[in-house]
Amino acid sequence: MEKEFTLIATAAQGLESIVADEVRKLGYETTSVENGKIIYKADAQGIARSNLWLRTADRVKLLVGEFQATTFDELFEQTKALPWEEYIEEEGNIPVIGKSVKSTLYSVPDCQAIVKKAIVERMRKKYGLAGRLEEKGALYRVEIALLKDKATLTIDTSGSGLHKRGYRVKQNEAPLKETLAAALIQLTNWRPNDPFVDPFTGSGTIPIEAALIGQNIAPGFNRAFAAEEWGIVPSKVWDQALTEAEDLANYDQPIDITGSDIDHRMIEIAQGNAQEAGLADIIQWKQMQVRDFNPKVKNGYLIGNPPYGERLGEKKEVEEMYRDLGNIMTNNPDWSVYILTSYQDFEKVYGRKATKKRKLYNGFIRTDYYQYFGKREK
The missing domain is CATH 3.30.2130.30 (VC0802-like)
Structure with missing residues (x-):
């Protein structure tokens, strides 16, 4: 036994x-x-x-x-x-x-x-x-x-924390942990055949995690763990687990995932990270302001971790961004919107009360995850 x-x-x-x-x-x-x-x-x-x-x-x-x-x-x-x-x-x-x-x-x-x-x-x-x-x-x-x-x-048994998937070669100043990004997606009912957009993509963590989930790719597939060197977990056990992960991955699953950011440098970083994750041809990347977002398809999901407006002089700019997003998504009621932010007046500036709200911590920052459920069109 x-x-x-x-x-x-x-x-x-x-x-x-x-x-x-x-x-x-x-x-x-x-x-x-x-x-x-x-x-x-x-x-x-x-x-x-x-x-x-x-x-x-x-x-x-x-x-x-x-x-x-x-x-x-x-x-x-x-x-x-x-x-x-x-x-x-x-x-x-x-x-x-x-x-x-x-x-x-x-x-x-x-x-x-x-x-x-x-x-x-x-x-x-x-x-x-x-x-x-x-x-x-x-x-x-x-x-x-x-x-x-x-x-x-x-x-x-892990060694490095499990958020270190091995694909994030470069990152922005305040990167979202891969584990939290995956949780934000799993707190929605998004499915791989639904359009997915992150308009505040930064180093691309949320779209990359969505692609891994969408194609059922094991998040630890491309990294090492401390217990790989342990006698109580023989190498054949790791070989079996890796073979299972390879068999369960659905690389042919079509997905429509887009990450955009106002900063072209972030788009370059996100592209590099996606390539490192083996997802270079899976995710679309765009340099774009939030106000220019114009959904062309129905029943999509927008999941984002925008700037929180905590730095001096950023508050007005961030409020304008939230307001623009609220106006756009009001005209696209079939889309579901999920926003993580520490900004306390988000609902007021966005223009609508969230369907659901969940308290989460982004590192040591207390945030709320505002969830707006879209009315799906047939």
């Missing part, structure tokens, strides 16, 4: 339900959906498939153990009692990171040092080593997270 692991898919605030849906669609039953994390059981193949397919999760972590700890002795002994050798190979590289929230053990550096010492002692004993660990092998980044005196110990 395949060894079963407890995995934690971490998520940005407000995206937990979307990540949980993705986990379930992969065939894994969630045991808990909490603030910032989705907990579920999976085998080694589940580690590979989760990293390849989860579009909106930040990372996939392997849970080693949980316990209460209010003293350093408790933290040390209970960490040492966990079966680290079942996960980490003899020469594994074991950096330890940490965080502590509302806990008696508040010194993160001390907690990290104690956890590291406990793991090393356990490993030395189990592997029969007299000296220090070599740590020349695969990366096993351990995290000690303390919340209200409950210690949670995990190993990061």
